[in-house]
Amino acid sequence: MQHDKRNGRGLHRLIRAGKSSLAGFTAAFKHEEAFRQELLLVVVLFPVALLLGETGVERALLAGSLLLVMIVELLNSAVEAVVDRVGLDYHLLSGRAKDMGSAAVFLVIVHAIMVWLVILLPF
Numbered sequence: 001m002q003h004d005k006r007n008g009r010g011l012h013r014l015i016r017a018g019k020s021s022l023a024g025f026t027a028a029f030k031h032e033e034a035f036r037q038e039l040l041l042v043v044v045l046f047p048v049a050l051l052l053g054e055t056g057v058e059r060a061l062l063a064g065s066l067l068l069v070m071i072v073e074l075l076n077s078a079v080e081a082v083v084d085r086v087g088l089d090y091h092l093l094s095g096r097a098k099d100m101g102s103a104a105v106f107l108v109i110v111h112a113i114m115v116w117l118v119i120l121l122p123f
Contacts, residue, residue, distance in 0.1 A: 024074065032077045034105070035070075042066045058119050065112035072108040076101035 008016065028035040046063055053059030079101040083094045 028074055028077055032073070035073050035077060038069055038073055042070060052120060061115050062119060065115040069105075069108050069112050072104050076105050 029039070045066055049062030049066065050059050053062050079097055083097050086094065
């Protein structure tokens with residue numbers, strides 16, 4: 001297997017990965033309204049999660065559920081971008097891919113709501 005010198009190793013690779021991640025965040029913020037809306041909720045709710053969680057585990061679950069929403073939204077946006085890159089004409093598989101990505105976002109939002117309710121509401 002031949003080594004690709006463009007990817008580098010060690011610190012150089014980490015710096016390139018960091019730049020790519022920042023470019024991904026920037027693109028999502030610029031082009032994805034859902035990402036901006038969810039980011040606003042995370043900015044508001046993340047400190048609330050740290051304040052309302054009574055234990056480290058509760059704080060981790062509350063805050064982590066918010067981060068999970070952002071992760072899945074980024075993956076969904078990536079799927080949509082690739083599908084759109086392939087072609088903007090309707091295709092059954094393209095529609096299916098976008099619908100599945102949307103379903104994943106929906107499920108992770110339901111998951112986050114469930115985590116918050118189970119932790120914060122007395123049963």
